[in-house]
Amino acid sequence: MLTQEKIDQLALQIGGELAVEIVRFLLENGENISEFLIAEKLGISINQIRKTMYLLQENNLVSSMRKKDKKKGWYIYYWTFSNIQAHTLITRMKQERISNLKKRLELETMTNYFTCKKGCIRMAFERALENNFTCTECNSILKEVDNSKRIKIIKEELGLLEAPEKVIEEPEKAEAAA
Numbered sequence: 001m002l003t004q005e006k007i008d009q010l011a012l013q014i015g016g017e018l019a020v021e022i023v024r025f026l027l028e029n030g031e032n033i034s035e036f037l038i039a040e041k042l043g044i045s046i047n048q049i050r051k052t053m054y055l056l057q058e059n060n061l062v063s064s065m066r067k068k069d070k071k072k073g074w075y076i077y078y079w080t081f082s083n084i085q086a087h088t089l090i091t092r093m094k095q096e097r098i099s100n101l102k103k104r105l106e107l108e109t110m111t112n113y114f115t116c117k118k119g120c121i122r123m124a125f126e127r128a129l130e131n132n133f134t135c136t137e138c139n140s141i142l143k144e145v146d147n148s149k150r151i152k153i154i155k156e157e158l159g160l161l162e163a164p165e166k167v168i169e170e171p172e173k174a175e176a177a178a
């Protein structure tokens with residue numbers, strides 16, 4: 001499900017704070033929104049808008065239509081936000097995050113890590129052995145790291161990401177079920 005929060009996050013990753021503002025404005029105002037209207041309402045320049053829009057367009061998150069201003073002789077762009085593409089991108093980003101977390105989890109579970117008291121560097125057993133269990137930064141002795149906390153955090157995030165989305169039940173349905 002597309003929530004405002006998810007759309008904001010997506011826009012932020014692609015085009016920064018300005019992209020969040022512009023996308024919100026497009027969502028509130030419908031299709032084919034003139035760049036001049038965006039510039040006027042948000043108090044930003046046409047150049048700033050175009051720069052941000054190109055970033056969003058590269059990801060197919062917005063589409064544009066251009067029309068020639070007959071009086072002034074220049075082109076004006078009209079922008080529309082794509083819900084379908086946003087949904088696809090959000091799903092893809094979530095899948096990537098899950099797969100990265102799974103890789104990290106496997107690594108953390110399979111590897112014994114070592115570090116010194118100060119925590120200068122974390123190294124796997126083989127590298128610690130090569131260095132005679134001595135920190136390459138401060139020369140103090142390396143001890144095995146308890147990474148159970150790290151593993152727990154990864155598992156928790158995975159649990160949240162893989163949980164089915166909560167669907168808010170419509171009042172009519174709730175009544176019918178009762």
Ligand SMILES: [Zn+2]
Pocket residue numbers: 116117118119120121135136137138139140
């Ligand atoms: Zn050290």
